[in-house]
Amino acid sequence: MPESNVNSPALQPDMLHSDVSLRSLNTFGLEAKAERYYRATSVDSLKRILKVEQPSLVLGGGSNLLLTKDVEGLVVHVDIRERRLLQEREGCVLLQAGAGEPWHEYVMHTIAEGYGGLENLSLIPGVVGAAPIQNIGAYGVELKDHFSGLKALNRETLEEEFFDENSCKFGYRASCFKGELKGKYIITHVRFTLTVDHHDHRLNYGDIRSILEKSGKSPSPKSISDAVVAIRSSKLPDPSEIGNSGSFFKNPELSESEFLALQKLRPDLRFYELPENRYKIPAAWLIDQAGWKGHRRGAIGVHDKQALVLVNHGGGKGEDLWALAKEIQQDVEDKFGVKLNPEVNVI
Template sequence: MQVLSHFPLTNLNTFGLEAEARYYARVTSAGELTSLLRDARWKDFPKFVLGGGSNVLLTRDINALVIQPDIRGIEAVKETNETVWLKAGAGEGWHSFVMYCVNHNLAGIENLSLIPGTVGAAPMQNIGAYGVEVKDVIETVEAVSLDSGELRIFSASECRFGYRESIFKHELKDRYIITAATFRLSRKPEFHVEYGDIQKTLETMGVTELSLKAVSEAVMHIRRSKLPDPAVIGNAGSFFKNPEITREDYEKSKALFPDMPGYPLENGNVKVPAGWLIEKAGWKGYREGAIGVHERQALVLVNYGGGRGEDLIALSRKIQSSVKQQFGIQLNAEVNLV
């Protein structure tokens, strides 16, 4: 393992923003990570964890030891007639892991196809799409303490999952590095096709018999039709969370904006699509030099090339202010701002 100085991070974040790490290390095992953290040279030096770079907005150089956990491997750690528990390294690409499950007829995450990032980022963000959240299938999360270098195994309940939230984004933020996660997959699929355009897309595809592959391909088709490829246009997917408001506030807004969509939640509140709010506020397709709002999906902020992180933050704040003024609803960023 090498520790490199003044390492460029432009190719390690999907916005393609220019930034530099004072020091950078790529670790390929939990043991290697522990050795690095216990090295006297880095004991008291600030540290920053960078996974796939698909959910981060860099606004500056990182004056720290940037650690990238590139820990690979997928293995079945337990099996029954109905369930398989798969342990995957934090450095595995999330979509590649989904495809592994689909190809092995293991159900539970097919609706999460084509989400960018790594396995390690999935529990941190509690990623979700089309009626499924990763918390629904996570059994345990393994993470190493930045202070002691010790490995700890968190149960799903200990992770305190919420909507795009986990304990790793709050109480334990910057205190642990996720090295692996174990997922509980089913040999007997329960398909979730009632969300978004999945059912309609399946019909267009001519699918008459549901399968994991068919659902996955439908999700990928929808995502590709709406979301830009980060390899072509710099972006981090959905920039904002879908806001949750009270039923009373939703009814008031619905009276003013009859076409406002809303999805009832178990707690009695209503989730409103952030993309709809941003588009209605007139931001879809907006461009300001090298940055802007994607022309097909208002929820996605983009860097066309040469943009700066601080300009993207400024644009996001303009959008928040505009939506708040027009609808009285506060948007919060899903992307981590650095």
């Protein structure tokens, strides 16, 4: 990845800058300019800039974004740092983190403090404030499993509001902030309830259990996190080496009749059963079977080991990546009758 320019003296926080390159601020490493750019390090600073101008884009770690063009108007980069212990209850703690805390570093911090719950979500890129937007998930755990509310700034009224789990309407890679409240709030703080002892370990996903057995380590937040980091590092391309945004599409969910029709066409179909007679199909399998894995078109393409990951080998353009994504989407629909929906936010 190119050198970060965020900390350069020319780009001081809490000040407005013009014509700023966003290349180092998105994990695809795509070139796009922000007409105006403001890095807010506090709620007051956010309020100050919102009084002047509403952002065209709210930016966290840029790891779930496809920038297809320059951003007209203002990019507000939320960089509020805070790590607070709000309450200790029997066997658990209530924590609050600032939206700008880097997610993985924050997970490491909770583990070092002896708290359990977030370990399966280790090594997910991005920052704390964006994690509820798509209810991040990995290895059998979702953000909502340890979520205890969030604080968000209403962009219109500039009031700070509290959202509990119900009001966030979490779903699979979804929340109200990606749905009906999209673009209406800026998340400033997120709260978690984590365990102090009697941790609820989730070992039945990926190779977590077998890695622990091989190493002879008993399950703990630290040993599970180490296993998750090892699995992820061996499977997923590192954005610092090859530009990407993780899974580009969501895994489609089918009704029973849709599923049975597809299974008739492809008896080798991979699937997971969901409640209420619904079925989840791995999007990676569909893309692979459609022949796209490892496809390369100049500087952009599909990763050769992970069909769900679109990549920028260097110097690629966001608009070309989006054109490729749409081609894959159409081809999968033509071949399997299944519509793939992007997980990544396309700008």
